[in-house]
Amino acid sequence: MRTRQVSAFLENAPGRLLYLLNVLAEARVNLLAHNIVDASEFGIVHLLVDEPDRAIQAIRDAGMTCSMATVLDLLVPDEPGAFADRVLKPLAAAHVNIEYSYTLNAPCQGRARVVLKVDDLDRGEQALRATTL
Amino acid sequence: MIWNPERETMRRSDLETLQLDLLRRQLAHVYEAVPFYRQAFRDRGIAPEQVRSLADLRSLPFTTKTDFRDHYPFGLLAVPRQKLSRVHASSGTTGKPTVVAYSPADMDIWREVCARNLTAAGIVPEDLVQVSMGYGLFTGGLGWHQAAEHLGATVLPMSSGNTKRQIMLIQDFGVTVLVCTPSYAIYIAEQAEEMGVDLAASTLRVGIHGAEPWSEAMRHEIAVRLGLDPIDTYGLSEIIGPGVAGECTEHNGLHLNEDHFYAEIIDPKTGEVLPAGQRGELVVTTLTKEALPVIRYRTGDITSLMPEPCACGRTLVRMEKISGRTDDMLIVRGVNVFPSQIETVLLQVEGVQPHYVIIADREHGAMDDLEVWVEVSQDIFADDIGRLRRLQQHAEQEMQEVLGIHARVKLVEPNRIERSMGKARRVIDRREVYDPHDTTGRPGVS
Numbered sequence: 001m002r003t004r005q006v007s008a009f010l011e012n013a014p015g016r017l018l019y020l021l022n023v024l025a026e027a028r029v030n031l032l033a034h035n036i037v038d039a040s041e042f043g044i045v046h047l048l049v050d051e052p053d054r055a056i057q058a059i060r061d062a063g064m065t066c067s068m069a070t071v072l073d074l075l076v077p078d079e080p081g082a083f084a085d086r087v088l089k090p091l092a093a094a095h096v097n098i099e100y101s102y103t104l105n106a107p108c109q110g111r112a113r114v115v116l117k118v119d120d121l122d123r124g125e126q127a128l129r130a131t132t133l
Numbered sequence: 134m135i136w137n138p139e140r141e142t143m144r145r146s147d148l149e150t151l152q153l154d155l156l157r158r159q160l161a162h163v164y165e166a167v168p169f170y171r172q173a174f175r176d177r178g179i180a181p182e183q184v185r186s187l188a189d190l191r192s193l194p195f196t197t198k199t200d201f202r203d204h205y206p207f208g209l210l211a212v213p214r215q216k217l218s219r220v221h222a223s224s225g226t227t228g229k230p231t232v233v234a235y236s237p238a239d240m241d242i243w244r245e246v247c248a249r250n251l252t253a254a255g256i257v258p259e260d261l262v263q264v265s266m267g268y269g270l271f272t273g274g275l276g277w278h279q280a281a282e283h284l285g286a287t288v289l290p291m292s293s294g295n296t297k298r299q300i301m302l303i304q305d306f307g308v309t310v311l312v313c314t315p316s317y318a319i320y321i322a323e324q325a326e327e328m329g330v331d332l333a334a335s336t337l338r339v340g341i342h343g344a345e346p347w348s349e350a351m352r353h354e355i356a357v358r359l360g361l362d363p364i365d366t367y368g369l370s371e372i373i374g375p376g377v378a379g380e381c382t383e384h385n386g387l388h389l390n391e392d393h394f395y396a397e398i399i400d401p402k403t404g405e406v407l408p409a410g411q412r413g414e415l416v417v418t419t420l421t422k423e424a425l426p427v428i429r430y431r432t433g434d435i436t437s438l439m440p441e442p443c444a445c446g447r448t449l450v451r452m453e454k455i456s457g458r459t460d461d462m463l464i465v466r467g468v469n470v471f472p473s474q475i476e477t478v479l480l481q482v483e484g485v486q487p488h489y490v491i492i493a494d495r496e497h498g499a500m501d502d503l504e505v506w507v508e509v510s511q512d513i514f515a516d517d518i519g520r521l522r523r524l525q526q527h528a529e530q531e532m533q534e535v536l537g538i539h540a541r542v543k544l545v546e547p548n549r550i551e552r553s554m555g556k557a558r559r560v561i562d563r564r565e566v567y568d569p570h571d572t573t574g575r576p577g578v579s
Contacts, residue, residue, distance in 0.1 A: 007516035009509045011546050037518045039525075042509070042544045044518055063548040065514045099517070 003073040006047040006055045008066040012038050020045065020064065027051075027058035035102035048073075048104060073104075136252035136284075137245070140392050141447045145440075148448065152395055153187055155420035160184055160193075163426045166211035169204055170428060187395070190418060191406055195429045198231060201371065206232040212424045222270040223370045223469055230270070233370045236424040240279070243373050246390045247280030250379030253388060253445070254339055254364040256310055258285030261336075263306075265299055265313035265321075266344065266467065268292040272374025273344050273467060277312045280376070286310070293317055293467075296324045300332070307336040314467045315347035315355060315363070320500050322358035333360035341366060343375060344467040345501070346455055346564075365454055371430055372417050378452055386439050386451025393421050396450065397429070398438055401459040412437040414459050415452065433459045461560045463493050465501045468538050472559040475505055475540070478531045482524065485512045490550045491540075495564040503540040505532065508547045 010016045017036075024031060024047070033048040049055045052068060059066045076082040091098065135141050143151070160181035163170040173194050174180065184190060200209070206229075207214055218237050222230035235243065256262065262281040266273035274292055281288045289308060291299055299321060302308065311318065318340055325332045337359055343366035355363045367387050368375035377394055378387035389396050394417050398407045401414040415432045419425075435457040438450050463470040472491060479487055488508040495501050507513075507528070515521060525542050532540045 009514050009521075009544075009546060011544075011549070016546070039518050039522045042521065044516060044521075046516075060511075065509050065511055065547055067511075067514060067516055069516050 002070055003048070004052040005069045005071045006049060006052055006059070006066055007069050008045045008047065008059055008064060010036075010043055010045055010064075012041055012043050017045065020059065023058050023062045023064070024049065024055055027054055029055045029058065033102065033104040035100065037100055046100070046102065134252050134255070134257065135446065136249040141249060141388070141449055143392070143448055145448055148391060149187060151392055152420060155392070156187065156190065156395060156418065157181065157184060159418070159420050159422070159426050160428070162211060162423075163428060167209060167426070169200065169209060190395070190397070190429065193429055195404065195416065195431050196427050197431050198371070198433075201231045202229055205229045207234070209427075210234055210424055211426055212236055217424055219275075221272045221275075221370055221374065223272070231371060233272070233374070234424045238423045239373070239425070242393055242421055243276060243376055244280050244283040246373065246376035246393055247276055248284045249388075249390060250364075250366050250376060251277075251280055251284055251286075251310075251341065253379055253381040253447070254341055254366075255362065255382050256281070256284065256286060256339055256341075260286045260309045260339075261289065261306060262286045262310040262312060263289040263291055263299070263303060263308040265291045265293055265311060265317060271467065272368070272370045273314075276368070276374040276376065277341065281310075281312075296321055297328065300325045300328060300330055303332065303335055303337060304330065309336050310339045310341065311337055311359065311361065312341040314344050315342045315351050316345060316466060316495065316501050318342060318355045318359060318363070319351065322355070326358075333358060335360060337361040339364060343367060343379075345464040346457075349454075367434075367452065367455065369432055369434075371427060372419060372432075373422070377417065381443065381445040381447060383444050385443065386453055388443070388447050388449040389438070389452055391449050393419065395420055396438060396452070398436070399431075401435075409440055410437060412453075412456070431459075433462060435459060463491065463503075463560060463562060465493055465503050466538055468536065470503065470536055470538075470540075474535055475532065478528060478535055479505075479507060482528045482531055483507075483513050485510070487513060488547070488550055489559070490561060491559060492561045493564055501564065503536075503538065504543055505540050506543045506545045506550060508550060509544050510547055 008020055010020060021031070030050040031047060032050065035046045037044050047055065056066055056068055074087060076086050164174055164181045177192065177194060179192055216236055217234045218240050219235040220232060222232045264274055264278045264281065266277060268274035268290065278288055278290055289302065289306065293313065322332060338361050340355060340359060340361045340363040342363055352363045362382065364380045365387060366375055366379040368377040372394060376390065378389040380387050397416040398411060398413040399405060399416050400407055407413045412435060415434045415436050417430050417432060419427050434455045436452045436455050438452050440450050442448060443451060461472045475489065475491055479489055487510055490506045492504040492506065493501060494504065513524065521544060525544055528542045529540065
């Protein structure tokens with residue numbers, strides 16, 4: 001149920017996330033899921049990867065700031081109300097607060113889903129049309 | 134018009150005789166009354182009476198801003214605290230301010246030298262003078278205020294801020310003279326334009342500016358947008374405040390009030406006095422101060438002296454517009470900002486000493502902007518966005534507290550701050566207020 005997650009500090013500026021992910025790619029670290037929490041000028045990127053130790057090493061070697069966090073990795077049935085009933089209700093009853101949360105879609109027919117929020121939808125869509133499935 | 138023709142148009146040889154006489158008295162006064170100077174003279178094996186020429190002053194040690202800090206608050210005073218009329222302060226190199234003080238006689242001198250500057254700028258008793266420099270511990274507001282009254286003009290004590298009201302009163306009262314920092318003059322122009330007010334067509338005719346570096350381009354902009362003649366003035370609280378030097382309407386250098394302040398130009402590296410006309414660090418010795426005489430004060434300001442006579446008739450030497458600083462000190466919105474102050478705040482807030490850089494900027498037509506970039510190292514980082522944000526806000530609050538002005542704190546990734554020659558660059562001044570062709574005294578690049 002527990003798993004280790006990498007949290008990295010990034011400036012909220014064009015190219016910074018790309019730089020971080022290139023560092024991971026060069027270290028042959030595979031990304032399973034990510035999530036960004038931002039405070040307008042800076043943010044924290046949460047990364048679930050196949051090799052967390054190698055990821056931490058590679059990020060620090062690149063001169064960036066990161067830390068390891070332990071998170072809960074849960075499976076719930078893919079049906080209405082499952083997240084509420086099976087995760088949120090027991091935590092609330094136990095007075096456990098959620099600091100952040102994101103979803104990890106299990107690979108399905110070799111595809112993974114990534115959700116992006118961009119500031120210009122039209123241009124973002126245009127830019128990704130050729131590179132995404 | 135010349136406020137004090139006898140002194141301001143003196144023959145140079147007579148002036149030097151007067152200076153030597155005053156200098157010898159001033160040295161005897163500090164030796165007698167200030168243990169710091171007595172000790173400094175003894176360390177050099179010099180007695181005040183051994184100074185027999187103005188050049189002999191070179192054998193005496195310098196006074197620095199650190200000396201003010203080390204004798205905080207009243208250790209450099211030559212009179213008991215009870216004899217003071219006024220105490221002012223400016224920001225020092227650490228948390229403690231630099232304290233300066235005035236006896237009643239010093240207040241008379243201060244009014245006199247500032248009144249000379251105002252008169253040289255063309256100000257007459259019929260003028261209505263709006264003082265929009267900060268009042269309070271800063272010497273700018275009250276210094277100009279009392280001098281304008283002394284001159285016989287009408288004074289409107291606005292202090293800085295509340296710009297819309299400043300603009301309203303300029304129009305409603307028929308203000309003719311505006312006293313403020315150059316960046317505030319531009320801000321007033323900007324605001325007026327937003328309000329649809331044409332200040333160029335107002336009653337304003339002279340601007341008295343100073344307390345921060347500015348360029349000829351800014352002078353031109355202020356002249357056009359406010360429809361006035363912008364005059365440069367120079368002063369520093371350690372010496373007296375405003376009133377050390379000021380331009381006449383020839384706009385060709387600032388006349389130094391040499392019968393009260395003796396100026397030397399030194400090589401900031403070696404401390405050697407440079408020949409006339411060469412550019413270096415300005416060192417000032419007060420000649421007539423009673424409460425806080427200062428011997429060979431290193432101003433940190435880069436300038437040169439022009440001994441040639443001026444078309445205005447004054448014989449007082451002119452110093453060129455300040456072309457830079459010898460240290461990391463930044464002057465932002467009239468306030469002295471030292472990297473060491475920011476370092477202290479960061480150390481206190483972060484618990485460790487982070488890498489940082491201070492960036493001063495001046496968006497076109499806006500007030501000086503101060504940003505502090507702080508690298509988020511492993512020590513500071515937490516996987517908690519709220520904590521990082523609180524850290525940032527806390528640092529901003531503490532800086533406001535210590536510096537007296539707002540500085541924006543920006544958290545950046547490690548190694549984003551340019552390192553040069555193995556030494557972190559602490560200050561970047563992007564205001565471009567100095568002559569771009571002159572690299573001798575470019576500020577803030579250490």
